[in-house]
Amino acid sequence: MSIREDIKNKRIYLDGSMGTMLQNMGLTPGELPERWNITHSDAIVNIHKSYYDAGSNVVCTNTFGANILSYDKEELKEIISAAVSNAKKARELSQETGNKYIALDVGPMGKLLKPYGDFEFEKAIEVFAETIRIGVACGVDLILIETMNDSYEIKAAVLAAKENSDLPIFASNAYSEDGKLMTGASPAAMATMLEGLGVDAIGANCSLGPNQLIGVVTELIEYSSVPVFAKPNAGLPINEGGVTRFGVMADEFAQQMIEMAETGASILGGCCGTNPEYIEKTVAATANIPLPPHREKKRTVVSSYTHCVEIGNQPVLIGERINPTGKKRFKQALTDGDIDYILNEGLSQQEKGVDILDVNVGLPGIDEASILENTVYELQAIIDLPLQIDTADINAMEKALRIYNGKAMINSLSGKEESMRAVFPLVKKYGGVVVALTLDESGIPETAEGRIAIAEKILDTAKEYGVSEKDIVFDTLCMSVSADAKAPEATLKALREIRFEKGINTILGVSNISFGLPQREVVNSAFFALALENGLSAAIINPYSTEMLKVYYSFMLLHNMDKNCEKYIEFAQTLPLQTKATTTEVIKAEDLKEENINSALQNAIIKGLKEQAAVICEKMLESAEPLEVVNGEIVPALDIVGKGFENKTVYLPQLLMSAEAAKRAFEKVKEKIISSGNTQEKKSKFVIATVQGDIHDIGKNIVKVLLENYGFDVTDLGKDVSPEKICETVVSENAPLCGLSALMTTTVPAMEETIKQLKIKAPKCKVVVGGAVLNADYAKRIGADKYAKDAMETVRYAEQFNNE
């Protein structure tokens, strides 16, 4: 009998708390509980046995914090093997007759992953893998990953489990009082990602009592097709007249667990504050509640690290703009490694209201795999929309899916054998909703019937790989009407059949329809309306196209998908587009009154008016040379503000607002230069980084923006950068200037080490340092050439260097 079968057929009980029991037995705060497996082996055996005796079918080994971050390899092995053998002993000793399983308990690492912590995702997988390999070798029956309060970390743990064993995986998160993970994920998002990753059961544990957790469990059940488990706390600890106890006592706990069982949680247990009595009473109270009928939820859902997007109810918009095809400026950004440009493209599409972002960075001559991986990493650091990984490069696809924090949309596979063989295993391993193109080795069928036949073939193959049909959306391929007048009808007919007859979701890249025609938006928007009416579930569109949005919002309105017409009205109010300055643009230049401000662009920059600066600059560039504008307007304006800052008449926020306005003006200059086929003249190369171990980079970013304003060729290596990487870049870029920042006393040694290495490998490079803990003396002591107290001082130093 295996637990995989059991969870389908009967109610399964997990154990209760280990930690609280140990604390009651004298474990002190800060002491490592896993060592008790060896030092207090009998006590641990006893706890496990009493849980089995109370009716637990599964006990979790005392290995919550057993990982290579807390123990060295040898000790880790000893601890885990002792932990498993304690559980085995308890299983033998217990007289209970039910099935008794042992779960390897895997808790969080106590480290936050990048980008908000300093821990690498792959390193996290390795940490979990180490524990899991040892546990599996010791002979556990399943792996129970629990108390994870970050979706990225639980993904790492599940991947480690999948890659190192075939055992069943139970995966559980700790939700906060707001019903979300500490890092923001909703239960729906977690259910979506975890089911995509192929776990056997999805759960919620710790943090709250059963009553407060019921909402979370309900949401998990709504989205999950695998069994859901609940392992709540005995409430929160409370202090009653100097005596501490958990808020929910055993009887009350059992009562509350009845509702949990009736809601549909089929696996029950307890966490902090519970003991065998809680389990025994829960078993007694819930044993006769019938199991919920197994329900396959046919929901097509993708997720980000905060929320999920369901395809199939309302039409879903997928923004297509992160794609270099036909965009000179985007190509330039890719070649320059200008990730900020791509991020901005993502953010502006989000503002336009798209649900999902398509991400395509395919360009001949670039390393697509690493650039796609990095782009996904950077996008998901600041944008919470689910992403659609769009690539034909399988290696790039795998890397991106692996690092993606959620369940991604995958674009795409086709009916070609080779394509299905490559992509389906990735869908199976990492989860995902895959766009399936209805074409195969013989090309695109002209008829709807031909395309439907391919769709059927794809569905059959998916089954062989264990990919559910809910995780497929069919693209019935939109072809140019100017090349074939019958093309639109074939596309629409196939769409209709697949969506309404087969009940499977559909997707189209709508704008292909008008290829080769003038005024394409006219045709695109009309076809979009037709496609929506014929069953289009998701559309890949240009969200900057007002015509497309008009169709979308009207469609929603006319199909009763827009309560009180709210969305439509909100959209309508943005028409016609207003170019009015936003409220950010505060006019303020009292301190600069005496200065001779004679141009509108200078004025806009000095006042920090971003939109105006961009508009005026664009206008000026119609008649003036880029260099004229830069040297005659932008640089003088920056100088005025910079001097004001140095004389303390202008403060940091105003300096930055001006810098941002100048940046927007520069962006226009750059566009002009690129479109005219020229290259930009730049000053010296300047490599900049926040040193290893330091993750605070606002100061460094300020310096970067100002340096760029002043025309330096800045290579920004980001934060937490190793001395080796900095040296390597300085050497390969042959940069004469390098800027380093450190915020903490604990990271200054990393700065010192970086300078030491730089002095050996690039002795000519001048090193400027800055940061909260530094001063001129300290900087000198660690070998820096220059200490800059603020961003302007760095600029002045670089200018001086450049002039020499």
Add this chain to the structure above:
Amino acid sequence: MIYTEFFELPSYDKGEILRYSGAKKQDMSLDGIVDECIAECNGKFKGRVCYGEFPVRIKDNVIDLSFVEVESSALAKNLKGCESVVVFAATIGIDIDRIIQKYSRIDLSKAVFMQAIGAERIEALCDAFCDKLKAEKSEKGLFLRPRFSAGYGDLSIELQRDIMRALDCGRKIGVTLNESLLMSPSKSVTAIVGISSKHCTPEFGCASCENKDCSFRKEKL
């Protein structure tokens, strides 16, 4: 026993936000952008605190916090005459880090204000927690010392590791330490609050700090 508490944060203090941003406190011209930033943050952050009370013994400059011994003359001075300490960790969560990160890629002036808002929020949370603690303790005739954090004066930042472990911060409120002893989420604070039966007001806040030319130093003390 370690307790966890959730706090609704008080309303924003624009003066403090401007001070943390490096602007002049009474700079009205920045009202627009500050209001916009506050509006974006409003309702997004929740205060979470975990804490425990521990007996304390001080001998010379060695303080036994019962989960660790630490040497510091500044902390010894702060805790002189205390019978116990409340050690707490507080955070406003990861959302502010995401917001700061976003703006540091697209609009640095906003990033600076968001950073300032985060600083103001976490301080407000610490104040709210200490106010509550003060009220509880005063019912029993006990008084609080000003909160004291690892890294103040000669108190080693290394103490962070012990505090994290003793309070089980990762599990209770999602706060973790990186290799450089920085906390994630970044807007998090740990501190030690002395509890004593005698009223005593040593210098605290900016006045007790030796860094006299700090740009964030409060002007009026």
